[in-house]
Amino acid sequence: MDFYCIILNEEDYRKKYEKAFKAPKFSEDFTEKHLSKEFELFDSLLKEKLNQHWPQNSLDDDLWSEDFELNGDDTGTFYHCGGIYSKKLFAKKYVDTIVDVMTKLPHSEDWFFHTTVEYIDDTKEKVPFTEFFIKSGKVYSYKDVPDNLFCTILQKTFGKLK
Secondary structure (H helix, E strand, O other): OOOEEEEEOHHHHHHHHHHHHOOOOOOOOOOHHHHHHHHHHHHHHHHHHHHOOOOEOOOOOOOOOOOEEEEOOOOOOOEEEEEEOOHHHOOHHHHHHHHHHHHOOOOHHHOEEEEEEOOEOOOOOEOOOEEEEEEOOEEEEEOOOOOOHHHHHHHHHHOOEO
16 A cells, blocks of 8 residues: 655644634534444554554553554544554554554544654664654655654655655
8 A cells, every 4th residue: 555654844744734623513413422333443454454464562561562552532533543662563564554443444544643752762762753744545644854764764764755
């Protein structure tokens, strides 16, 4: 599956990211209950698909014991999030899996999926915290410093940058 990685300056990234928390326009045909059910569908499909490749962390477990975690809190918006705690997930397959699940949702173009990246590298050093989000099949991140490790890895891992 092809997708683009869009690297923004941090201010533009934050502006775009804030839109994830905008309350949807509800109607008789689309209520808070509908949104909640769609979130549950997103969460369950994502757990199922990601667990086919990597073990999921439980909120009760040691943070570094497994590869990833999903936050199952329904925010009442088109927002879902998780974290990567293993270099194994910093891969195209991780993004492909999320994009694939998102395309199955009734309001797929409205959803945001935010990922924090915190893992221990091969030298047992914690990689500096970074983040990205996926919206409409595109990966967004920000370049906070000229030699941003994350941007370099994104480019090598995912290829197409804008």
